[in-house]
Amino acid sequence: xxxxxxxxxxxxxxxxxxxxxxxxxxxxxxxxxxxxxxxxxxxxxxxxxxxxxxxxxxxxxxxxxxxxx
Numbered sequence: 001x002x003x004x005x006x007x008x009x010x011x012x013x014x015x016x017x018x019x020x021x022x023x024x025x026x027x028x029x030x031x032x033x034x035x036x037x038x039x040x041x042x043x044x045x046x047x048x049x050x051x052x053x054x055x056x057x058x059x060x061x062x063x064x065x066x067x068x069x
Contacts, residue, residue, distance in 0.1 A: 010046075012053050012064040019057055019064055022049045031056070 008024040020033040028042040029049035033056050040056055043049040054063055 009069045010050075010066045011069055012050075012066050014057060014061060014064045019061075020053045022046065022053060022066070 010022040030042045
C-alpha cells in the first residue's frame, strides 16, 4: 500500500469562477478541470501544468488567476 502526500494545491480562477486545480505531490503537478472526473495530466513543473490548464479552457480565454491553498 502506498500513500501520496499533497505538497501544495493551486486553484485556477477564470472570469466566471473556478476553472480547475493543480495538485503537487510526489508524482508531479496534476491538472484537473472543474467538472471532470479525471485529471488531464501530470507535469514535471508548475509552469507546464499552468500552461496545460489554460490550454484546456475555452478558446480565447484569458490566463486564469492561480491562488495557492
